[in-house]
Amino acid sequence: MSPDRVANGIGVAGSAAGAGPGAPPETEALLEIDVRVEYDGFDLQVEQSIPASGVTAVFGPSGSGKTTLLRTLLGFEALSRGRIALDGDVWLDTEGGVAAPPHRRPVGCTFQDGRLFPHLDVAGNLRYAERRSGTKVAASIAQEDVVDALDLGPLLDRRPQTLSGGERQRAALGRALLSRPRLLLLDEPLSALDRQRKEEILPYLLALHPRFGIPTLYVSHAVDEVALLADRILVLAEGRVQTFGGTVEVLEHLDLTSLTERFQAAAVLEAGVEAHDGEYRLTWLDLDGQRLSVPRIEHLAVGESARLLVRSRDVSLATERPSPTSIRNVLSGVLVALDQDESTAFAEATVDLGSHRLRARITRASAVELGLAVGLPVFALLKSVSLDTRAGR
Amino acid sequence: MELPELGPLWLSLQLAAAATAVLIVLGTPLAWWLARTRSRIKPVIEAVTALPLVLPPTVLGFYLLLLMSPRSWLGGLWVEITDTTLTFSFMGLLVASVVYSLPFMVQPLQAAFESLGRGPLEAAAALRASPIDAFLTVAAPLSLRGFLTAAVLTFAHTIGEFGVVLMVGGNIPGKTRVISIAIYEHVETLRYAEAHTLAAVLMLFAFAVLVFVYVFNRRLPVHVA
Numbered sequence: 001m002s003p004d005r006v007a008n009g010i011g012v013a014g015s016a017a018g019a020g021p022g023a024p025p026e027t028e029a030l031l032e033i034d035v036r037v038e039y040d041g042f043d044l045q046v047e048q049s050i051p052a053s054g055v056t057a058v059f060g061p062s063g064s065g066k067t068t069l070l071r072t073l074l075g076f077e078a079l080s081r082g083r084i085a086l087d088g089d090v091w092l093d094t095e096g097g098v099a100a101p102p103h104r105r106p107v108g109c110t111f112q113d114g115r116l117f118p119h120l121d122v123a124g125n126l127r128y129a130e131r132r133s134g135t136k137v138a139a140s141i142a143q144e145d146v147v148d149a150l151d152l153g154p155l156l157d158r159r160p161q162t163l164s165g166g167e168r169q170r171a172a173l174g175r176a177l178l179s180r181p182r183l184l185l186l187d188e189p190l191s192a193l194d195r196q197r198k199e200e201i202l203p204y205l206l207a208l209h210p211r212f213g214i215p216t217l218y219v220s221h222a223v224d225e226v227a228l229l230a231d232r233i234l235v236l237a238e239g240r241v242q243t244f245g246g247t248v249e250v251l252e253h254l255d256l257t258s259l260t261e262r263f264q265a266a267a268v269l270e271a272g273v274e275a276h277d278g279e280y281r282l283t284w285l286d287l288d289g290q291r292l293s294v295p296r297i298e299h300l301a302v303g304e305s306a307r308l309l310v311r312s313r314d315v316s317l318a319t320e321r322p323s324p325t326s327i328r329n330v331l332s333g334v335l336v337a338l339d340q341d342e343s344t345a346f347a348e349a350t351v352d353l354g355s356h357r358l359r360a361r362i363t364r365a366s367a368v369e370l371g372l373a374v375g376l377p378v379f380a381l382l383k384s385v386s387l388d389t390r391a392g393r
Numbered sequence: 394m395e396l397p398e399l400g401p402l403w404l405s406l407q408l409a410a411a412a413t414a415v416l417i418v419l420g421t422p423l424a425w426w427l428a429r430t431r432s433r434i435k436p437v438i439e440a441v442t443a444l445p446l447v448l449p450p451t452v453l454g455f456y457l458l459l460l461m462s463p464r465s466w467l468g469g470l471w472v473e474i475t476d477t478t479l480t481f482s483f484m485g486l487l488v489a490s491v492v493y494s495l496p497f498m499v500q501p502l503q504a505a506f507e508s509l510g511r512g513p514l515e516a517a518a519a520l521r522a523s524p525i526d527a528f529l530t531v532a533a534p535l536s537l538r539g540f541l542t543a544a545v546l547t548f549a550h551t552i553g554e555f556g557v558v559l560m561v562g563g564n565i566p567g568k569t570r571v572i573s574i575a576i577y578e579h580v581e582t583l584r585y586a587e588a589h590t591l592a593a594v595l596m597l598f599a600f601a602v603l604v605f606v607y608v609f610n611r612r613l614p615v616h617v618a
Binding site for chain 1: 512513515516517518519520521522523524526527530531534535
């Protein structure tokens, strides 16, 4: 069904997680999804087994069916047909007459709008979840740990109405964790937040899976969030699975720009920390033998690996090593593909760097002027690099 | 000045309290169902619920009188079980009041439940609260204002009812002579002083109740969706 589908999606993306809960278990538990939801003018059809481990991003533009898929897993879509099973426990089997109601499914979730109970303070919201957590599958999740991991201590006696958007999402995450779910569903937890708040929450999200190890589906339409958080990606478009595979491969091969205008193609690179520079506050990284410098990464020690997100619009190409410029990061590679979009001014070039590939969005005119052709050695100039800030990874 | 007999006031208060209690028990599930159902018979049930609002009390009272008469199935059954008649008794008044005040309980509750939206209940279900659990621990506390409004309206409306009570209960002192009927009788017999006193008591009572409701409503935590 999908060309990029891989047998074990954990592979490449999971390497940054080290030997934590992201490592593949002996026999892999699966979330089996084979569902169809149809209502006025919309039709979602998803058939995909997903390893019940690590973080899987459900990615796609608005209206692609991400939230409907999530609601189907939760049991809120009365019109859903088909089969859903987690590690052999069947939640939905229309033919077999099984349809577990939402409160019988061991799923924890956060909603875009938080949905904390306004008549309870934060502590009350957490208690509400804990009291009903029932199964002791993950009873190791203690309230103190959750409060600590999400810094909820100062918020415990506050009412949801008095919290900022970011604080609300943190409390909602804590509540979902304390329901001790076997599967955590996060529905665009960052989408309602402004940029600054997003950066506040991201470290918490990144720390969540390594610390608690609950298999997570992370719904998002933001490629940078997905690149930083996910081990693998399920791409939805118009209610169908377009691609499923490891984060690095999917982002490398997928023509994200085709999904919608708003998407920006990007590549994910994994580079080792070589040295920290105290004077200029930089960190030197090693990428397949080439050097990169980025603003200092405080939490990574020499020898650890960092995940970088490079958007194609932030990459320029040159056929000779450029004379000194303010752009610090120049990588040499070989042009392996050049896709021209005749309907626009742009072309997308793919540069092979060894074990990684970069993508550059350049104008078709410059491609001609530079005489770009597949097989040509080129230099990629990186104007900007986004860093994975995952703490302790 | 001679104080009027206060018995009718106590009777009215008892009747209103009992009717409110019965209606909270009966009206809550009905309002919940109306707020959540997608059934095609919903408009019919809504219309039946609203009927007491538009019917002349005498019409409602007339049908209730027929229904409660010992010759009807309901009235007959009542006589068999309790050896008393439903008509011209306190129980008869209570049944009539429950029917008559039904919309005053159901409509505010339904509006409160509808304004909850599906969000809080889905959040509760996702935290593994069963539907009844979710109702008691999330929907009901979040609808506290709705309950208060519904209870006060029902109570006040029952205190003020006249036509239905007169049709079903008549005017038996200590049994069915509620305050509105006592006032009517005082006026009929030109005992204006007593009528004045009872009317003033009712006025003050209604005013005090409303002030209490508005103060209490303001103190309830504001619920932002």
